[in-house]
Amino acid sequence: MKTTEEHDKRMANMTFASVYPHYITKVEKKGRTKAELHEVIEWLTGFNEKRLQELIEAKATFKTFFKESSLNPNAKLITGVICxxxxxxxxxxxxxxxxxxxxxxxxxxKGKKMEKILRST
Known part of the structure; x- marks a missing residue:
């Protein structure tokens, strides 16, 4: 699926710090925890809590955020529609x-079990 160049540029330049509070609000509103959110982020990116905080404080763009990450090899198993x-x-x-x-x-x-979210076999 092709996205527009403008859309891709906007995604690259958006800071993780600007979106992170929305992630927290979204999961906590549904009864999940910040710790669970961090577990999911660490699974995908390899960032522990300390490194995540450093990236937030540095106002890292998503371009920098993912450039510095170690993307989980099972990320390719993430499928479905979002936005x-x-x-x-x-x-x-x-x-x-x-x-x-x-x-x-x-x-x-949405309340999925952590094993399913983390694509555990």
Whole structure:
């Protein structure tokens, strides 16, 4: 699935710090915890809590955030629709990675079991 160049640029330049509070609100409103959110983020990116906080304080863009991450090899197992895009069909790698994160947060908020969210076998 092709995304527009403008859309991809906007995603790359958005700061993780600007979206992170919305992730927390979304999951906590549905009875999940910040710790669970951090577990999901760490699974996808490899960032522990300390490194995550450093990236937030540095106001890292998603471009920097994912460039510095160690994307989980099972991230390719993340499928479905988020924000009108079929995640597995997004052609721009960075945009796909941001949408992977969005999809995982969405699954957490919807009450999916952690084993399923983390694509455990």
């Amino acid at each position: 009108g895009y079929r995640v597995e069909a997004i052609e721009t790698p960075l945009t796909q990675q941001v949408r992977y994160l969005d999809k995982l947060v969405d699954e957490l908020a």
